[in-house]
Amino acid sequence: MTATATTFAPLRLHAPSRRDAVVVELPVVLAPMAGVTNAAYRQLCREQGAGLYVCEMITSRGLVVGDPKSRDMVRFDDGETTRSVQLYGVDAPIMAEAARILARDFAVDHIDLNFGCPVPKVTRKGGGGVLPYKRDRLRAIVRETVAAADEFGVPVTVKTRIGIDDAHITFLDAGRIAEEEGAAAITLHGRTVAQAYSGEADWARIAELKQAVGIPVLGNGDIWEAEDALTMMEETGCDGVVIGRGCLGRPWLFGDLAAAFRGEGQRIRPTLGEVGRMIIRHAELLAEHQGERHGLTDLRKHMAWYFKGYPVGELRRSFAMVSSLDELRDLVSQLDADAQFPVAELGTPRGRQGSPRGKVVLPHGWYDDTSGCDLDLSDAEVGVSGG
Numbered sequence: 001m002t003a004t005a006t007t008f009a010p011l012r013l014h015a016p017s018r019r020d021a022v023v024v025e026l027p028v029v030l031a032p033m034a035g036v037t038n039a040a041y042r043q044l045c046r047e048q049g050a051g052l053y054v055c056e057m058i059t060s061r062g063l064v065v066g067d068p069k070s071r072d073m074v075r076f077d078d079g080e081t082t083r084s085v086q087l088y089g090v091d092a093p094i095m096a097e098a099a100r101i102l103a104r105d106f107a108v109d110h111i112d113l114n115f116g117c118p119v120p121k122v123t124r125k126g127g128g129g130v131l132p133y134k135r136d137r138l139r140a141i142v143r144e145t146v147a148a149a150d151e152f153g154v155p156v157t158v159k160t161r162i163g164i165d166d167a168h169i170t171f172l173d174a175g176r177i178a179e180e181e182g183a184a185a186i187t188l189h190g191r192t193v194a195q196a197y198s199g200e201a202d203w204a205r206i207a208e209l210k211q212a213v214g215i216p217v218l219g220n221g222d223i224w225e226a227e228d229a230l231t232m233m234e235e236t237g238c239d240g241v242v243i244g245r246g247c248l249g250r251p252w253l254f255g256d257l258a259a260a261f262r263g264e265g266q267r268i269r270p271t272l273g274e275v276g277r278m279i280i281r282h283a284e285l286l287a288e289h290q291g292e293r294h295g296l297t298d299l300r301k302h303m304a305w306y307f308k309g310y311p312v313g314e315l316r317r318s319f320a321m322v323s324s325l326d327e328l329r330d331l332v333s334q335l336d337a338d339a340q341f342p343v344a345e346l347g348t349p350r351g352r353q354g355s356p357r358g359k360v361v362l363p364h365g366w367y368d369d370t371s372g373c374d375l376d377l378s379d380a381e382v383g384v385s386g387g
């Protein structure tokens with residue numbers, strides 16, 4: 001396979017008072033994924049490649065009220081020199097306070113704001129991907145969070161979708177608001193909330209956003225292989241790429257991405273034995289961070305992703321119920337170590353896809369105005385676990 005080096009520059013994230021607060025040499029970002037991008041998974045990906053690895057989403061209210069579960073999720077390993085966290089919330093003062101806590105108590109270097117979650121539980125209450133419809137509220141949240149993080153020289157980025165649905169597009173306004181209020185960059189997932197994870201991401205919207213704003217634009221959606229990242233950079237002119245589902249069960253994609261950006265054609269095509277060793281490494285890291293029992297339970301959801309396309313047979317079921325490192329090592333030893341990489345899987349979607357939401361569930365009268373500053377949306381943070 002051949003490839004040409006793509007033209008790229010390091011991703012420079014400025015806080016208002018501190019230029020180059022975070023510089024990411026390779027403009028590749030691990031997308032925040034709730035329940036996935038914990039410290040162990042980020043380390044696993046980091047061991048493969050280069051880029052920015054964002055911690056799974058933390059709710060602002062949880063941090064501010066000192067919820068032990070929220071605080072416990074803000075965890076980094078010693079090698080994580082750039083501490084990046086995604087924050088979710090709906091109230092400007094609470095988001096600002098949460099940003100201060102992240103910067104002051106956890107020495108976080110970068111904060112990303114989640115305005116893209118499509119989960120009905122969240123959109124019903126006005127949070128996540130539907131919040132940008134309320135332009136004034138979005139502006140207040142970005143302004144106050146940027147100002148609070150800037151007390152510590154920490155840059156804030158915004159992550160959003162195209163809009164609620166085709167009739168309610170918000171990304172261009174969100175981009176302008178982000179830029180005007182001092183955000184360091186904006187990530188666009190090229191889908192609407194109504195699409196959730198179905199269909200295809202519309203990269204043309206990423207190109208449109210790039211034309212509309214001066215801050216760095218990060219493109220997101222449907223990068224399954226390293227080549228897709230280069231294509232997205234070329235087609236949209238975006239300043240970097242954000243990868244979510246493509247790396248599920250494939251942390252080595254970050255190695256491929258680093259090689260592809262350098263113009264190298266070599267790609268990692270692990271045998272089943274090598275996948276087994278990766279799973280063991282993943283398990284060891286999870287056990288280190290969460291203890292063996294919790295860590296191995298957490299690992300189970302990754303099994304189907306790791307084994308997609310490989311001949312695993314009946315062992316699949318045992319892997320999905322594994323509860324100790326010893327048991328895992330024993331199961332791995334039973335795999336056909338020489339089974340080759342399933343090339344038919346290349347470029348195919350993985351992780352959640354589903355079907356479009358017929359209609360996005362919204363609070364009553366959501367489309368009546370675009371301000372939303374006076375609304376009580378606090379329920380939108382109750383029981384939220386990402387999206």
Ligand SMILES: Cc1cc2nc3c(=O)[nH]c(=O)nc-3n(C[C@H](O)[C@H](O)[C@H](O)COP(=O)(O)O)c2cc1C
Pocket residue numbers: 031032033034035036056057086114115116117159189220221222223242243244245246351352385386387
């Ligand atoms: C399991 C899972 C959890 C996710 N959690 C979050 C989240 O907490 N915050 C967020 O902004 N996006 C979240 N996303 C969306 C991804 O960050 C990303 O925007 C989306 O998957 C599109 O990129 P992809 O096509 O590369 O997967 C999640 C996606 C998945 C699959």
